[in-house]
Amino acid sequence: MTRMSSFTRAPESDYLVDPTGAPDFAALRAQPEFVALRRRIVRFVFPASALFLCWYLTYVLLAAYAPDLMAVRVFGSVNVGMLLGLSQFASTVLIMVLYSRFARRRMDPAVEALKERAGARR
Amino acid sequence: MTGDPILNITIFLVIVVVTLLVVYRVSSRNTTTADYYAAGGAFSGMQNGVALSGDYLSAASFLGVAGFIAAHGYDGFLYSIGFLVAWLIPLLLLAERVRNVGRFTMGDVLSFRMRQRPVRAAAAYSTLVISSFYLLAQMSGAGVLVALLLDVRSTGGQALVIVGVGAIMIFYVLVGGMKGTTWVQIIKASLLLLCVLMLSVFILGKFGFSLSNLLDRAAANNAHGEAVFAPGTEYGESGTTKLDFVSLSLALVLGAGALPHVLMRFYTVPDAFQARRSVIAAIWAMVLFYLATLVIGYGASAIVGSAAIEAAPGGENSAVPLLAFEVGGAVLLAIVAAVAFTTILAVVAGLTLTASASFAHDVYANVLKHGRPKPGAELRVARITAVVIGCLSIAGGILALGQNVASLVALAFAIAASANLPTILYTLFWRRFNTTGSLFSMYGGLGSCLVLIVFSPVFSGTSTSIFEDVDFHLFPLSNPGIVSIPLSFLLGYLGTVLSAERADAGRSDQLEVRSVTGIGAR
Numbered sequence: 001m002t003r004m005s006s007f008t009r010a011p012e013s014d015y016l017v018d019p020t021g022a023p024d025f026a027a028l029r030a031q032p033e034f035v036a037l038r039r040r041i042v043r044f045v046f047p048a049s050a051l052f053l054c055w056y057l058t059y060v061l062l063a064a065y066a067p068d069l070m071a072v073r074v075f076g077s078v079n080v081g082m083l084l085g086l087s088q089f090a091s092t093v094l095i096m097v098l099y100s101r102f103a104r105r106r107m108d109p110a111v112e113a114l115k116e117r118a119g120a121r122r
Numbered sequence: 123m124t125g126d127p128i129l130n131i132t133i134f135l136v137i138v139v140v141t142l143l144v145v146y147r148v149s150s151r152n153t154t155t156a157d158y159y160a161a162g163g164a165f166s167g168m169q170n171g172v173a174l175s176g177d178y179l180s181a182a183s184f185l186g187v188a189g190f191i192a193a194h195g196y197d198g199f200l201y202s203i204g205f206l207v208a209w210l211i212p213l214l215l216l217a218e219r220v221r222n223v224g225r226f227t228m229g230d231v232l233s234f235r236m237r238q239r240p241v242r243a244a245a246a247y248s249t250l251v252i253s254s255f256y257l258l259a260q261m262s263g264a265g266v267l268v269a270l271l272l273d274v275r276s277t278g279g280q281a282l283v284i285v286g287v288g289a290i291m292i293f294y295v296l297v298g299g300m301k302g303t304t305w306v307q308i309i310k311a312s313l314l315l316l317c318v319l320m321l322s323v324f325i326l327g328k329f330g331f332s333l334s335n336l337l338d339r340a341a342a343n344n345a346h347g348e349a350v351f352a353p354g355t356e357y358g359e360s361g362t363t364k365l366d367f368v369s370l371s372l373a374l375v376l377g378a379g380a381l382p383h384v385l386m387r388f389y390t391v392p393d394a395f396q397a398r399r400s401v402i403a404a405i406w407a408m409v410l411f412y413l414a415t416l417v418i419g420y421g422a423s424a425i426v427g428s429a430a431i432e433a434a435p436g437g438e439n440s441a442v443p444l445l446a447f448e449v450g451g452a453v454l455l456a457i458v459a460a461v462a463f464t465t466i467l468a469v470v471a472g473l474t475l476t477a478s479a480s481f482a483h484d485v486y487a488n489v490l491k492h493g494r495p496k497p498g499a500e501l502r503v504a505r506i507t508a509v510v511i512g513c514l515s516i517a518g519g520i521l522a523l524g525q526n527v528a529s530l531v532a533l534a535f536a537i538a539a540s541a542n543l544p545t546i547l548y549t550l551f552w553r554r555f556n557t558t559g560s561l562f563s564m565y566g567g568l569g570s571c572l573v574l575i576v577f578s579p580v581f582s583g584t585s586t587s588i589f590e591d592v593d594f595h596l597f598p599l600s601n602p603g604i605v606s607i608p609l610s611f612l613l614g615y616l617g618t619v620l621s622a623e624r625a626d627a628g629r630s631d632q633l634e635v636r637s638v639t640g641i642g643a644r
Binding site: 022023025026028029034037038041042044045048049052053056057059060061063064065067068070071075076077078079081082085088089092093095096099100103108111114115118 | 337
């Protein structure tokens with residue numbers, strides 16, 4: 001058992017670089033960490049995109065084909081249309097905040113680790 | 123228009139002088155293509171985010187959307203929602219990956235793992251077409267604004283002002299490059315945000331911070347009455363106008379992130395993390411802006427009244443200036459006018475820079491010179507192109523004076539959504555996608571959009587068409603998005619699966635790793 005000092009780096013064989021010292025992209029792409037990271041990202045961004053697009057299109061279709069529903073008053077002169085419109089603002093901000101948190105917690109650390117192994121952070 | 127043209131011009135000139143000084147001061151190191159195209163990638167996410175919102179919030183958004191709400195109520199609000207929601211596409215799908223893969227232009231990303239020359243050429247053509255549509259709309263908007271705010275009524279006088287606007291813009295781009303242009307955007311966006319926030323807080327205060335109260339007064343002073351609360355005053359006429367509205371919404375939400383001048387902004391920051399922060403900052407700025415335009419629009423209806431707005435020169439576009447005059451007198455009107463003008467200047471400069479970069483980097487350096495231009499030649503070509511585009515847009519703006527070309531902006535979105543977005547998404551997320559698919563999708567999207575536009579009511583057959591005296595329109599919708607966007611996705615798919623060609627495996631590996639992690643990105 002060798003003692004790891006704080007200066008110890010990962011063993012040479014752990015670096016995914018080709019003989020010229022450039023990142024070995026084929027090897028990186030095959031790394032389980034990379035595959036997992038990519039899948040994690042795709043599983044967040046595609047459903048999130050689909051969700052907001054459907055939600056927006058629902059709103060657009062309601063506005064075009066159900067104006068009477070949009071005109072139903074909720075309180076004062078504020079009606080369903082106004083609230084649905086404002087909720088599009090709210091959902092946009094919500095998705096943005098969720099994605100930002102996802103990226104900070106689940107993407108950035110994994111990206112840094114991979115960069116390290118590709119020799120991008122020396 | 124009431125107000126004082128001298129005061130308007132003075133305040134505008136002060137802003138212009140300040141921006142020119144800033145451009146001049148920051149431009150000391152504008153000597154390489156990386157400086158000219160991407161400001162050396164040295165802006166922070168926050169700065170670039172403000173600049174992004176500046177690029178995006180054109181005079182059409184400022185005067186147009188608020189004026190539309192003032193005149194037609196809710197239907198204008200629908201516009202602003204499309205403009206805002208659209209930003210989730212760059213946030214979730216594009217910004218970070220585009221930054222990681224490319225360096226200067228959209229063509230960098232699209233041609234990364236394809237055959238360089240044909241794909242770059244296609245990317246450049248689509249960039250040039252989109253930028254021209256957008257430029258023409260902005261320049262003719264400048265003419266309208268002149269009539270409205272500076273009280274210049276003669277065609278000669280308006281043409282002169284367009285020449286002036288064009289000359290200042292060319293100076294920004296030539297001397298400042300991307301760095302100078304970005305600072306102009308930051309200054310303009312800050313002024314614009316400050317202006318709309320102050321106006322809307324004032325209006326809300328006037329109505330006791332009650333949205334309901336504001337809406338009631340807006341309806342009372344609007345020719346549409348309470349119909350302004352619900353959709354349909356503008357788009358609800360018939361089945362065709364409703365479908366046209368759906369088509370427009372689709373083009374807005376899918377097109378915004380694929381506009382070349384928006385994509386190019388992501389290269390002015392050092393890495394993907396800052397690109398993400400740019401989009402987040404831009405979305406915050408736009409949430410505030412579009413909420414403010416809602417208040418300002420209804421406020422203009424409540425305070426000025428829709429009859430007075432329709433009667434003013436410039437019609438709906440005059441709602442915000444009229445409101446400013448009612449609220450703060452000649453000084454506030456002058457400030458609003460100057461901000462609107464600066465907005466046009468800055469947006470036009472950003473567009474010209476993008477178009478010149480695309481021509482010099484994609485067409486000249488990579489297609490004509492096979493990626494090996496002589497040292498310094500690419501930058502020289504970029505600058506010459508900027509001057510040529512600037513002069514063409516001046517000429518186009520003068521020719522378009524008095525024409526109704528405001529709808530060109532919506533068409534630019536439709537072209538971006540059809541010609542660019544499918545190819546960008548396929549390139550980034552579908553490994554099998556190849557050169558044939560790229561060309562099918564880009565030329566198919568671009569071509570179908572242009573053909574549908576030529577045969578639409580925008581060109582002929584109605585009283586608001588560009589050629590109102592002839593009628594050769596065959597396609598009923600003003601916006602082609604609902605047909606051309608799915609068509610382009612389909613063509614990209616078919617082109618790929620029908621050709622035996624495979625994209626280069628090594629480059630595909632590199633694109634996949636690089637787009638996610640930024641390894642190897644510059």
